[in-house]
Amino acid sequence: MQTDISQNPQAEAQRNGGTDDQDQSIATTAPGQLRVIKRNGKVVSYTDDKITVAITKAFLAVEGGTAAASSRIHETVARLTEQVSATFKRRMPSGGTIHIEEIQDQVELALMRAGEHKVARDYVLYRERQAVKRAEQAHDLPEATHKVDMSVTMEDGSKAPLDMARLEHLIRTACEGLAEVDADKIIKETVKNLYDGVSINDVNTSMVMTARTLIEVEPNYSLVTARLLMDKIRAEALQFLGVAERANQEEMEALYGQALQAYITKGIELELLSPQLGEFDLEKLGAAMKGERDLQFSYLGLQTLYDRYFIHHNDTRIELPQCFFMRVAMGLAVEEDDREARAIEFYNLLSSFDYMSSTPTLFNAGTLRPQLSSCYLTTVPDDLHGIYGAIQDNAMLSKFAGGLGNDWTPVRALGSYIKGTNGKSQGVVPFLKVVNDTAVAVNQGGKRKGAVCAYLETWHMDIEEFLELRKNTGDDRRRTHDMNSANWIPDLFMKRVLNEEDWTLFSPNDTPDLHDLYGEAFEKAYLAYEEKTRSGELKLFKRIPAINLWRKMLSMLFETGHPWFTFKDPCNLRSPQQHVGVVHSSNLCTEITLNTSQDEIAVCNLGSVNLAQHIGDNGLDTDKLQRTVNTAVRMLDNVIDINYYSVPQAERSNMKHRPVGLGIMGFQDALYKQGIAYASEQAVDFADKSMEAVSYYAIQASAKLAEERGAYQTFDGSLWSQGILPIDSIDILVKQRGEEYCKVDRSQTLDWNSVREMARKGMRNSNVMAIAPTATIANITGVSQSIEPTYQNLYVKSNLSGEFTVVNPYLVNALKERGLWDNVMVNDLKYYDGSVLPIERVPDDLKEQYRTAFEVEPRWLVEAASRRQKWIDQAQSLNLYIAEANGKKLDVTYKMAWLLGLKTTYYLRAIGATQAEKSTINDGKLNRVSSKVEEPAAEFGQAADVPQACSIDDPDCEACQ
Template sequence: MQTETNPTGTTQNVPAGTEQASVSGNIAATAPGHLRVIKRNGTVVPFEESKISVAITKAFLAVEGGTAAASSRIHETVAKLTEQVTATFKRRMPSGGTVHIEDIQDQVELALMRAGEHKIARDYVIYREEQSRKRAAKQALSPATQEAANGINVIQADGSRAPLDIERLHTIVSEACDGLTDVSETRILDEALKNLYDGVTAEELSTSLVITARTLIEQEPNYSYAAARLLCDNLRSEALNFLGVAENATQADMGSLYTEALAAYIEKGVALELLAPELADYDLAELGAALDPARDLQFTYLGLQTLYDRYFIHSDEVRFELPQVFFMRVAMGLAAREDNPNARAIEFYRQLSSFDYMSSTPTLFNAGTLRPQLSSCYLTTVPDDLSGIYGAIHDNAMLSKFAGGLGNDWTPVRALGAYIKGTNGKSQGVVPFLKVVNDTAVAVNQGGKRKGAVCAYLESWHMDIEEFVELRKNTGDDRRRTHDMNTANWIPDLFMKRVFDDGEWTLFSPNDVPDLHDLYGKEFQERYEHYEAQTRSGELKLFKRVQAANLWRKMLGMLFETGHPWMTFKDPCNLRSPQQHAGVVHSSNLCTEITLNTKSNEEIAVCNLGSINLPQHIGENGLDLDKLRNTVRTAVRMLDNVIDINYYSVGTAEQSNMRHRPVGLGLMGFQDALYKQHLAYGSEQAVEFADRSMEAISYYAIEASSELAAERGRYSSYEGSLWSQGILPIDSLDILEEHRGSEYIQLNKEQTLDWPALRELVAQRGMRNSNVMAIAPTATIANITGVSQSIEPTYQNLYVKSNLSGEFTVVNPYLVNDLKERGLWDGVMVNDLKYYDGSVQAIDRIPADLKAIYATAFEVEPRWLVDAASRRQKWIDQAQSLNLYINNASGKKLDITYRMAWYSGLKTTYYLRSLAATGTEKSTIDTGALNAVSNNSEPQPAPVPQACSLDDPDCEACQ
């Protein structure tokens, strides 16, 4: 006897060799008249009527069961159906003949439908397809591979040995390739099985499939989806076995298993003290039914591997959180305090799992856990006293422990040589303390999940500024160097004016000029000039006078040499801040997109981030405003919930967050959105799209926060804000222009939406959040969703990305698809892209229009990056992480680019990415190896901080 599976998945015994008796339709039966059946293997067997009866009976029993009540009906129905099928062939061939087994299956199926047995017929059809896929398993393999597979035994997790299940293997690979163009399941199976041997482990078998698909990504981007689906099979096996739900489930099985898996996951997670107990209070059946297994299929390999390695809940290194369960866990965590948590959790789940919007990494890490530290960024001001300094370093450690990125304002700390009244001595300045901050970030990291990341800010008038800009140098006294942290200049407008006018600049110690720290705009200029007069009159003794242009050149030189300090601008951050009445913006954050008030010992600013996936909102006619509005509304609600749910490891952070309730809604995939519209990044159309898309996000985000204010109340420090005065971010451009002077700024103030109506709405309802927008780097969550990060241009069209999850081949699928349409995608093109480091510019057969669209980051003139950023900045109440890419960088190019950034009204800039003049090692271009794209032609300069990687400038610290 042999076992065979019936339509419901249970097994049954059938006589060996009697393929025709199975319920899959392998029915051979034969009656008088010498009818015979041709089997699929070509052999001919007698037609036996009883076999039809047995097979149909088994089909009924599988669906309806074998109760006494059903038994009589089944017997009578089967007899009639068997007679009908047999009579059909007798009429066709009264003198006998041969009939193919498929014809018998068709007649059984038809008889079931005519009899009204639709459920039986449906399961019968499904099972026929399943058996057909199994039969295709061997046919999909080459003869040599089939022979090799016959001798392979696999060692299971429990140590037992079993023959290689080629049918299941084919099912998994077939599912992985389903719906993907130019992907061959035969190729994956053949290549994978070549590397197997007798005694291979089940884990090695699965890994072989994944790696095989991985190696093909550079030739066809769709293999990235296939590799992800094969990885998902590994994850299903790992998670479902741990949860006791099922073994060896396929993707098709998840339609029924996900609901059970969610309930088992919550129970297990709570028992292991990894999940918050209140998650068990949800209606898990309702939430489980909302899980959509088809959304497992939208991951790229990099995206799913990133989730697997770094996000999924695990116990003793066993990941027992499935992809859709992961998104539901985050959604449940964010909906916990809603009036209708079940409905809101489903709403949040649908948005996250569709990739229309993605929460930031801390939210994905910690939502629904016992310590829900969901916020992304923390900004602090360090006071000028020893206990306050070490208190600030302690706060850094606690905030970093729970995955927070840090921005520290060090301007109040007195300079080197300044008098210390308490000891009658002289200060050692800021630098020695920054060395302690650097080492603290390394020691604590971010909860063991990501490397610690902190950025120190110093205003450009501080007497330690010249030593501060050298902190990242590889030469000099290592005790006065910080190799692992970021630094940023906090530059007043007055300094930039002096640079433009080739004037002098005076450096002070902040204990002599304490009010400069809190002043900006005209008030700063007036007071600064007053202190300069005191240096000339002799009232101020400790100062240093330099040429502003010389200090500027030193800043640019260190930026080029070490990548730091970044250029950020104090006055636009403050003059355009909605919260001018409540305090001063003293710095930005780790990634330069957050501009919130801070105050020593009183307020640690907190920002809660998430990003709209812009290409998900591009339709045939461009930006889909209706969809975007709905996405933004739900996203702002989720972000506002973070504030109330968040775990605060430092009390002053909680007080500040509750008082002002800032959030930072951003975007990612800007480059993908351009690709979908066939727009070149370096074009006026792209700049215009940057303007229009950010205008829409700004409009809908403000509208959503105002709607929440009507529902939940205004944030407590609302009165006196720019919002309360009817001044929206677009209106605050006038304030900046008035303070700076029109000769020092060039702005575009065009608008297309109904802003007067929105001002009226805000006037009536107020705002729930003091700040609502900020564009973060999004490197990690962009990896998860499979789009380009943030507002970045494409780094290269083919390269190897390295991050904490390993190395991943990345190939631009939009380029590949366009080349396919023109018949240009082949092995030679792959080789050319490797040779030219992912650039299309030197490949003659690529048309000019595609060369423009697929220009890489270093092939786009920096002015286009600045122009697009300037158009976005006019709509944003905070800032944006803006990397600047400069090919063949020179002092002149840097000078022009950064002057232009300030002149265009930008609040901040982020990394400078400059390309080295050295070439690329070509020795691996024919190997097809995963790391065949050499990284010798990487963005320079080095070293880049631990939060980032040179081979692909993706900072993962914020998102």
């Protein structure tokens, strides 16, 4: 089926016509240039080589391809091609436009004049058969039920009647098999938006836009919209690749294999894909592709892929969805012994949505520069050459889609002595301004924003100014409006806060060992430095009540969304790699906890299991989960060897330690499928047991890979080698911190002894698990982000691909079952900002199950995160949602996060009220959700019109997906 809705549609390209296979781009007018009008109205450039191919095929069909005939055919074809071309050049010396039928007439005439009557006869008969076939296919369409007298403007500027029969057929096909959707409604609204002379591209856009406005009343319209968009995507890619003019979904079952071969060949030719992909058995891979999986996409998912993931050439997407997944799979299998089998295994995992690789892997797998890793962590040294070297490293890593976490603690504080100049330091902040501007300047080729997070330990003298980096007031030269920041908080500070004691700030050039110490060793050294301040031996310091600094940290977090709260000691005390280094920071999204130094830049490769895809009738399908995790860990491990490293310190670190970060997404969907409310003990229990299973199978998978490929270089001496698993490392934290400061649940349900013994023998990866935000890949797969609760049951999501109506399909189906889903309910959801709590006719059990993020008390988020953290060797990106936030709520929430053993937290999303602006197809507008932050408590001393702490779908977060 074609995308172009015009008169005289054709079902396939004319094989022997000479120009239907020509360059698919629109021809531009130039003096002396000949152009060809194809049967679908598209205008392309005239080239001799396609005529040569067409005439050669005609000869071969009659005379065969024997060696004796080959020479004669070659010479005859060259002569006839020249004759045909000369005819048009004589007729139109200044250039012009020729219809494809005219070219075929001239080919036929040239054959007759040359005495090649058998060939000419076969050519004539072929043309007749194709004409009959086209006529039959054109008549297959039912007669249009909506009569419209309207013309459309084709791409070459010519006019043609609007083909309503094809428009209706396209829309009805997109609605097939979906409940509660109305094709006639889409058709009527589409026609309303058209006008006489509308461009052919706008006709297709109108269909998509009309269908998307109906998503708010029926979630299945998201699938309809995606299918209408899919038709456009197919036409764009297939025409460029020369595979077909157009194809419907059924035809793609046969065409996908052909499309894959053409795509790989063309991609290599255009230097967009690695030549290694051409070495695969493309026929075997093509046969394994599943075209029907194109129907899984929601509109948001498919539009996101089209806008930002599909490989393109001159703004033309040359990649189809299943080709995209196969390209990624091939890119991850290039060094496997049985490449084809592994590529098919990887493809099936990705295309089924059971698991999704991170965004950098999806962007770059199989390309000439396969930068597949998500996160890079660096430590910045305390010298000018090292500082600017670190900023250059940031630029190079960001260029190829890496998210960055910088440890700035070693850099001396404001006012500290500089021996080389006999002057005083300006501190950390001026350098962070340069880092901020570098992140803006290097934006990953326009695919997404450059993104970096700076970390500073809480004892650093510059910490108070560091807290204010994101303020909108003050000296803008000491503000960083585009980068993230995070506190790297020692346990000793938290104890001082709880006990309302003083806290001392130092410059790291006076206390250099504090940077590398943690636990009891840190506390001992810190107390010794405090004693030096009392004796006068240490002059540069500042002593303040710990509770005052804590309150300022909370205040700035609420006002600006930064710095985030991350905890140094649990990250180090529970690190499997504490024998070879120190964790000095986390990454951009706070889920990675790896060692860094001046010689090593830590690297992590991410991917996420779609938990919703592993829920069966009896809850979590552990057999399927084990299969998924086994393949996923292998894919992640492959990234390390295939990855393109833009700086040597990153390659050195990654090859030594081989860390990966397997996470989860769709946690909220998994709860919906089981009828469990997020704010419940059952949800906390599911968080615990599901993460236990993922941890069990992930550690097991890495140990099995070690048996096959060998353990990572620095395995000896690690916690793994001692038989200490993540669940066991809690003992270390409790011993160092003290029982009264660690309230972590220690329960377990699986037999861990066998896995413990496997790990003791060898692990392929130093770190195995981390839960990323999954902002974009969750959109692609159509599930809730990461471990997040539902933001709202009806709202508009804004990201770099535009604005998209999001409605909770689980709620809609639940209300339908009880006869409660109607236009009134839609309006009520808009009025109440996607909340069902104020809607009286919604039953209480549904109100509990469909609470939105700000209606779930933060204690449930923290408790569930604590249960997961005990199984994870790294950390998790934990957003905290707090409605009507005040100082007391923030104080309790973040103290609880520390006491329950969390390693890190991420964004604080604190809002007081949201208001949805009504929009339906009546006025053609999408829903919009406007947000404002509630006036904060007086203790924060903050203005009432503070902007929202962070956006709902912050594109910066995507570097971690």
